Amino acid sequence: MHIKTGFSIQMRRAARIDENQPDIVSALEAIGCTVDSLAAVGGGVPDLLVGYHGYNLLIEIKNPAKVPSQRKLTPAQITWHGAWAGQKAVIETADDAIAYVRSFVDTATFW
Numbered sequence: 001m002h003i004k005t006g007f008s009i010q011m012r013r014a015a016r017i018d019e020n021q022p023d024i025v026s027a028l029e030a031i032g033c034t035v036d037s038l039a040a041v042g043g044g045v046p047d048l049l050v051g052y053h054g055y056n057l058l059i060e061i062k063n064p065a066k067v068p069s070q071r072k073l074t075p076a077q078i079t080w081h082g083a084w085a086g087q088k089a090v091i092e093t094a095d096d097a098i099a100y101v102r103s104f105v106d107t108a109t110f111w
Contacts (some may be wrong), residue, residue, distance in 0.1 A: 006044060014082030015039035018063040020093070027094035028052075033101060040070045046088055057087055064092040 017039050025035045025048070034051040046060040052059075060081075062071040072077045073081065073090070080089055087104070 015042065017047065018061045018083035019065070020063050021061050023092075024048075024059075024061055024091065024094045026095055026096045028101065029097055031101070044077075044078070046077075050074075050101060052101050055105055055108060056074065057089065057101060057104060059100070060088065061091045061095065062090055062092050 017037065021037075021039075025037075028035050028048075032052065036049045037047065038049055039046050039047050046058040048059040048061065050057040050059055050082055054105070060073070060077065064071070069099075089100050091100055
C-alpha cells in the first residue's frame with residue numbers, strides 16, 4: 001500500500017518499539033480498541049493505528065522514562081507529522097492513550 005503524502009515509505013525489518021508500547025496496546029485493547037503496530041513502516045509514520053467506535057487514530061508513542069531530549073520527535077517524524085493532513089497524536093502513558101482516544105471520540109464531529 002502506498003500513501004500519497006509525497007514521501008517514499010519503505011517497510012523495515014525488526015523495528016524497535018518503545019518499552020511502554022505493550023502496556024499502551026494492552027490498555028487500549030482492554031477498552032475495546034483494535035490496535036495495529038505501524039513500527040515497521042518507518043519514515044516518520046506513527047507507531048500505532050487504533051480503531052475505536054468507528055474512528056481510526058494514529059498514535060506516536062514516546063517513553064516518559066527517557067530524558068526529555070530522547071522523547072522528542074525525530075526529524076522524519078517531524079516531517080511526516082507536518083505533512084499529514086489528518087489526525088495524529090503523541091502519547092506517553094496508557095492512561096494518556098485511553099483519555100485521548102475517549103476524548104477524541106467524544107468530541108469528534110462530522111461536517
